[in-house]
Amino acid sequence: MKIVEREIVREADCSAAVGWWNQWDHEHVTVAHEGGWVAGHLLYEDEKYAVGLVTIRVPVFSFVKSQALNINIKHDAQTMFTINLGLFGIPSITRITIVEDRRDHIIHTTNYKFLLRGWRRILAPVLPRLIDRWTESRWQEDLELKMRRQRVLRLGFRDFVGLPDAVEDRCYEGDLTTKLPIPRLGTSPIHELRHLLGDLLPRS
Numbered sequence: 001m002k003i004v005e006r007e008i009v010r011e012a013d014c015s016a017a018v019g020w021w022n023q024w025d026h027e028h029v030t031v032a033h034e035g036g037w038v039a040g041h042l043l044y045e046d047e048k049y050a051v052g053l054v055t056i057r058v059p060v061f062s063f064v065k066s067q068a069l070n071i072n073i074k075h076d077a078q079t080m081f082t083i084n085l086g087l088f089g090i091p092s093i094t095r096i097t098i099v100e101d102r103r104d105h106i107i108h109t110t111n112y113k114f115l116l117r118g119w120r121r122i123l124a125p126v127l128p129r130l131i132d133r134w135t136e137s138r139w140q141e142d143l144e145l146k147m148r149r150q151r152v153l154r155l156g157f158r159d160f161v162g163l164p165d166a167v168e169d170r171c172y173e174g175d176l177t178t179k180l181p182i183p184r185l186g187t188s189p190i191h192e193l194r195h196l197l198g199d200l201l202p203r204s
């Protein structure tokens with residue numbers, strides 16, 4: 001087996017709370033990203049885990065769709081892991097750390113490990129460049145979401161409540177936090193499989 005590893009460090013002008021919100025906001029993936037995600041379904045989630053089934057378009061052969069299984073694990077305050085079984089049955093393990101080195105500024109480090117067996121080892125030389133290109137596009141798309149959320153949180157926005165009514169009250173200087181799982185409407189399309197499978201799936 002061959003392991004291809006890649007580590008990418010980036011910075012953003014937002015709090016760690018916003019960084020984690022972006023990582024665990026599973027709803028945005030199919031609408032905000034051009035990365036080939038066609039559909040996403042959450043099979044399970046709680047304050048530490050999220051298991052998702054996503055449908056993606058195959059790079060180059062975009063008329064072909066493929067399914068991938070994602071297991072997200074919030075390891076500690078600064079670290080999460082994603083174990084993914086994706087295209088061509090290639091497993092990958094991603095470690096993400098988000099460190100708020102100063103107020104409303106993060107250092108975001110992603111470490112990818114792709115486990116290549118058999119014929120898949122021929123992908124090893126091209127994989128680092130593919131990872132770089134793919135993750136840079138995703139980062140830029142996510143950055144817009146992060147900047148917008150950071151801005152509204154500092155204006156006092158609260159999920160399902162909105163902004164303070166009075167314009168002069170639209171300022172929040174306190175700590176920003178993100179609790180898992182991210183609150184969302186029960187009618188969200190990513191709950192479709194959970195509704196369909198009902199008691200066949202574990203509930204948190």
Ligand SMILES: [Fe+2]
Nearest residue numbers: 022029033142
């Ligand atoms: Fe994203």
